Amino acid sequence: MKTSFSTEVVDLDRQVPNRNKRESRYFWDELYSLISAGGFGRIAIPYEPKWDFGGRSGIPRSMRSIQMKFGGPRGYLAFLKEQGITAVDCIHLDSALFCAGAPEMYLGALDHFAQEALAFAVGLSCPVLTLTVTPPVFAVKGLLAGQEGLKEADFLRKLADVIRDLAERAGEAGIVLCVKNPYWGLFRGEAVLELLEKLPAVKLDLDTAHLQIAGADPAKLVKQAAGRIGVVHFTDTAFMDEQEAYLTPLPEFPARRATKVFRDIGDGTVDFVAVLKALQEAGYQGGIVFNCRNSYDSCRSILRTRSYINRTLIPAGYTEQAVSMYAARRKGESENEIIPHESLEDGSL
Amino acid sequence: MKLSHMSHWKTVPYKQIDNFRDFYYEDKSNIAYYQDWDRILRYHKATGYEGIELAPWDLREILGLFGTPQEFTAFAGEHGIEVSGMFHASDDSQIPEKHDEVLRAAKDAIDILEKFGGKHLNMCPARNYCVHGPLSEEDLAVSARVIDEIGAYALDHGIQVGLHNEFFCAVNKENHRRFLEMTDPGKVFYCLDTAQIALMGDDLLDFYDTYAERICTFHLKDTASLAVPDAVRYGMDPEIRDDGWRWFWEPGEGVLPLEELWKLVKKHNFQGWVTIEDDGAPDYLAAMALSSYYFHEVLERV
Numbered sequence: 001m002k003t004s005f006s007t008e009v010v011d012l013d014r015q016v017p018n019r020n021k022r023e024s025r026y027f028w029d030e031l032y033s034l035i036s037a038g039g040f041g042r043i044a045i046p047y048e049p050k051w052d053f054g055g056r057s058g059i060p061r062s063m064r065s066i067q068m069k070f071g072g073p074r075g076y077l078a079f080l081k082e083q084g085i086t087a088v089d090c091i092h093l094d095s096a097l098f099c100a101g102a103p104e105m106y107l108g109a110l111d112h113f114a115q116e117a118l119a120f121a122v123g124l125s126c127p128v129l130t131l132t133v134t135p136p137v138f139a140v141k142g143l144l145a146g147q148e149g150l151k152e153a154d155f156l157r158k159l160a161d162v163i164r165d166l167a168e169r170a171g172e173a174g175i176v177l178c179v180k181n182p183y184w185g186l187f188r189g190e191a192v193l194e195l196l197e198k199l200p201a202v203k204l205d206l207d208t209a210h211l212q213i214a215g216a217d218p219a220k221l222v223k224q225a226a227g228r229i230g231v232v233h234f235t236d237t238a239f240m241d242e243q244e245a246y247l248t249p250l251p252e253f254p255a256r257r258a259t260k261v262f263r264d265i266g267d268g269t270v271d272f273v274a275v276l277k278a279l280q281e282a283g284y285q286g287g288i289v290f291n292c293r294n295s296y297d298s299c300r301s302i303l304r305t306r307s308y309i310n311r312t313l314i315p316a317g318y319t320e321q322a323v324s325m326y327a328a329r330r331k332g333e334s335e336n337e338i339i340p341h342e343s344l345e346d347g348s349l
Numbered sequence: 350m351k352l353s354h355m356s357h358w359k360t361v362p363y364k365q366i367d368n369f370r371d372f373y374y375e376d377k378s379n380i381a382y383y384q385d386w387d388r389i390l391r392y393h394k395a396t397g398y399e400g401i402e403l404a405p406w407d408l409r410e411i412l413g414l415f416g417t418p419q420e421f422t423a424f425a426g427e428h429g430i431e432v433s434g435m436f437h438a439s440d441d442s443q444i445p446e447k448h449d450e451v452l453r454a455a456k457d458a459i460d461i462l463e464k465f466g467g468k469h470l471n472m473c474p475a476r477n478y479c480v481h482g483p484l485s486e487e488d489l490a491v492s493a494r495v496i497d498e499i500g501a502y503a504l505d506h507g508i509q510v511g512l513h514n515e516f517f518c519a520v521n522k523e524n525h526r527r528f529l530e531m532t533d534p535g536k537v538f539y540c541l542d543t544a545q546i547a548l549m550g551d552d553l554l555d556f557y558d559t560y561a562e563r564i565c566t567f568h569l570k571d572t573a574s575l576a577v578p579d580a581v582r583y584g585m586d587p588e589i590r591d592d593g594w595r596w597f598w599e600p601g602e603g604v605l606p607l608e609e610l611w612k613l614v615k616k617h618n619f620q621g622w623v624t625i626e627d628d629g630a631p632d633y634l635a636a637m638a639l640s641s642y643y644f645h646e647v648l649e650r651v
Contacts, residue, residue, distance in 0.1 A: 015358040015383050018631045025591035054406075055477070055586040068585060100409070138413075249413025253362035258372040258384065296380050 001279075002287040003309075003320045004042035004089040005035050006233070009301050011294035012051075012059065025058035025069055029083070031298065036084025038302035039309075043080070044090035044289040045124075047117040050097050063120045073123030088124040089287045090231050092132070092180065092205075093117040099135035103143050103155050106135075107162055114166050122173050128231045128287065129170055130178040130205040131163065133195065134186040138249045156186065160198055167201040178205035178230035181214075183241065184251035189214030190221065196228055203230025207291075208270045209237035209262055214246070219271065222278035232279065233289045236268030237261055252294075262293040264301045266308035273316045280317065352644055353400030353433035353624040354393055354637055355568065356407060361386050364414045364424070383634075386414070386421075390428035392634055397641040400433035401425060402624045403465065405458065418464035433622040434469030434566065435462045436513070442474045442495050443481070443488040443519065455499040455510075463506045469566045469622060470503055471511045471540040472496070474528070475519040478583040482519035489524060493531035500536030509565045511540030516548035516577060516596070517587045525549070526556075529563060538565035542626070544597050547605055550576035554609055561617040568626040569644070571603030572596055595629045599636050601643040611651040 010031070012022055021027045035043060048061040057068040060076070070076040080086070098109040114131060121129045134140055134156075144150060163179065170177040179202055181192040189211060196204060204225050208218040222229065239261045245254035252261050265272075290309075292301035309318065363385035366372055373381040382388060393401060403411070415421040422432055437458040441447040455472070462470055474492050475481055484492075500510040512529060514520060520528050529539060541564050546553050557564065574596055581587055588596070600607055623644065630636035 013360045014362055015360065015633070016380050017383070019359065020629050020631050021593060023589045024593045026593055055588050057586045058589055058591055069591070250362050250410065253384075255363065255414075257368050258363055258366040258381075260375055296376050296378060 001285070001319060002042060002087075002089055003040065004044050004087075004287060004289050005038070005040035005302065005305065006044040006046070006090075006092075006289050006291035006293070007031065007035075007060075008044070008046045008092070009292045009295045009298045011296075012048075014294065016296070023056050023058055025060075028058065028060050029079075032080055032083035032085050034299060035302055038306045040290075040302070040306070041085060042087045042089045042287075043085055044092065044291070045088060047091050047093045047113075047120055048097060049113055049116060063116055063123070066120070066123075073120070077124060088126040090128045090130060090205075090289050091117055091121045091124070091126050092130045094132040096132060096135040096139060099139045099143065101143075103147060103150060103158070106143055107158055110159075111162050111166070114162075115169070118166065118170055118173065118175065121170075121175050126175070128176050128178055128205075130180050130231060131166070132185065133163070133179040133181055133192070134159065136182070136184040136249075136251050137186060137247055138184075138251070140186060152186075160195070163202060164199055167199065171201060176203055176230045177201070178203045180205040180207050180233070181210065182207070183210045183213040184246040188246065189216035190224070193221075193224060196225065204228050205231050205233060207233040207235055208272070208275055209235035209268065212270055213237055213239055213241050213261070219274040219278040222275060222282055222284070226282040226284075229279075229282070229284055229286065231287050231289060232275075232284070233291050234265060234270075234272060234275075235291045235293060236263045236265050236270045236272075238263055238268040260296070264292045264295065265290055265305040266312065267304065272308075272313060276313060276316055276318055350620065350623050350649075351399045351433070352397060352641065353402050353622050354398045354640075355402040355436070355624050355626040355628075356404050357626070357628045357630075358383070358389060358407075358633055360407065360410045361389055361414075362410070386424065387428075390425055390430050392637060394429045396634075396637045397645055398430065398625075398637070400431045400622060400624070402433050402469070402471070402626075403435040403462075403467070405436060405438075408461065418461055422464075422466045432462075432465040432467040433624060434467045434471055435465070437470050437472045438476075439472050439474050439492075439496065439499070440476050442492040443484055445491050448491075448495050451495050452498055456502055459499070459503050459506050459508055462508060468508055469511055469540065470508050471513040471566065471568070472499070473513045473515055473518060477517055478519045478521055479517070479585045479587075482521065482583060484519050484524060489520075489528050489531055492520075493528065497533045497536050500533065500538075504536060509538050510536070511538045511565045513540045513542055513568065514545050514549065515542075515588075516545050517582050521582065522549040522551060525551070526560075529560060534563060539563040540566050540568055542568035542570070543605055543607065543610065544568075544570040544572040544603070547572055547575050548577050548596060549582070553605060554613060557610060558613050558617075561613070561619070564619065566621055567623045569600055569607075569623050569640070570626045570628075571598040571600050571605050571607065573598060573603045575604065597627065597629050599627055599630065599639040599643065600625070601647060602639070607643075607648065608651055611648045615651060
């Protein structure tokens with residue numbers, strides 16, 4: 001499977017010591033080489049145009065940033081390659097970023113920024129664009145508050161229309177549009193399956209931690225959604241939402257009992273081996289994005305993920321493509337060529 | 350004088366963490382110490398501050414956690430901290446067609462600041478020099494007119510609008526004195542950001558001495574970068590440097606003549622809020638403590 005590591009590992013939103021570094025380009029330039037050193041030759045990127053408004057173009061999460069700092073997608077890809085990253089496998093747009101004002105304003109912003117993210121994906125030859133399907137429950141209630149006559153069902157119907165149009169445009173560009181269903185959204189857990197029935201051109205971004213927190217079994221959902229999975233995010237958690245944090249304004253931060261909801265891969269309770277086996281049985285051939293969302297320590301997260309892959313997933317039958325460009329160089333092969341993991345070639349598995 | 354601290358803490362995701370020890374043990378790092386307003390407000394009080402200046406980009410989360418501005422203010426009050434003011438970007442104030450939009454946005458900011466109990470709306474006119482500059486005399490006049498209206502509305506609500514320059518904005522070295530003089534001194538005041546003035550290339554001491562009557566509050570910070578070249582200030586996105594270079598330092602850690610400035614502050618008998626702004630600092634708790642020490646132990650002894 002194509003293995004990538006998400007740069008969402010870097011938390012830009014919460015205050016932590018040394019956060020200031022994360023707004024400057026030098027921090028990100030080095031990050032790619034660290035991801036590569038951790039054995040990941042491919043990345044996934046959250047698309048966050050909100051940084052454009054503050055002039056934070058050192059943060060490579062928007063088209064504007066890539067154009068300003070690298071002269072455009074081509075220059076960015078060339079730079080990534082120098083750092084050992086050969087491909088961008090997934091772009092993720094979280095629609096909660098611009099959830100404010102009236103519903104029509106939100107839907108217009110969603111369409112605008114989703115098209116921008118699509119152009120970003122096209123420019124980076126990225127095969128998958130994934131969209132967080134709705135903002136948090138609390139935020140949607142805020143959008144609909146005071147909207148005489150506009151019911152949630154009407155809003156969701158209009159939302160589906162926007163997604164349907166976007167999927168069509170993505171398809172024309174050769175890109176798969178997926179929807180991600182966070183545990184704080186309106187299509188949490190298995191509810192996303194109903195949405196997918198109405199959107200045949202759209203695929204599922206199966207995010208393990210979000211599903212588990214919402215009370216769904218990720219391995220079971222793989223079977224239920226077989227053939228409809230466009231990308232998989234391996235995310236970990238130990239959080240049980242007994243306090244119904246998913247209904248609160250900041251659902252990632254359970255108010256009654258503080259905890260880090262998203263853990264590094266292997267530090268939570270998600271049964272990745274079971275999910276892996278379900279994916280194999282379903283004949284899934286797409287990508288796996290390892291995402292230690294909003295990590296406390298990016299370098300440890302990279303290495304913890306690599307350690308978990310090596311110690312747990314590979315013995316369980318996980319196969320990787322293009323572990324790193326350096327492995328290819330050692331073998332004297334083309335840097336652009338996708339190669340199998342060394343451990344597969346020597347027959348040790 | 351009362352010391353405030355401008356909140357650059359980004360999103361503070363919790364109001365109050367009651368399971369602090371358990372939360373700490375999840376990662377066994379200092380990150381648990383920077384996640385809730387309860388502790389951050391305690392840090393304010395412990396390091397000698399009486400106020401906090403809010404950042405408008407934090408309002409959504411603050412209102413999510415507290416429900417209303419009044420609830421936040423009451424919570425801060427329990428910690429011995431007042432809301433001194435809020436920052437506001439009066440984007441496009443130089444564009445006549447945007448007059449109503451600019452005025453409405455500023456009135457919204459004033460209305461909510463009033464609910465927080467704040468007294469200063471520190472406001473940056475126009476936008477960045479890059480793309481929007483240079484401004485003509487007519488551009489400045491258009492901007493001054495709408496800001497006069499905003500200033501009048503603010504005064505009616507017990508708030509002073511203080512113009513706030515940024516070293517990379519369209520109101521800059523060549524026109525910021527002129528612009529200040531174009532606004533109504535009875536309605537519009539000035540928030541003197543000590544570092545921004547020096548970065549632009551103006552003379553901090555002369556500026557303060559000249560316009561002391563207009564200065565309603567301070568953003569007190571230091572810099573080691575005097576008179577940054579036009580090519581940098583007027584370039585695209587100059588605020589955050591690619592190489593991590595810092596424009597701003599805690600008072601006393603840069604090269605500004607702050608003790609000389611404070612002699613003038615005493616001469617003009619300034620009374621009011623002085624706000625430490627330490628944007629770009631790697632550790633806000635350390636920066637708050639360093640800045641407070643300098644204010645209380647160096648400047649107040651001038």
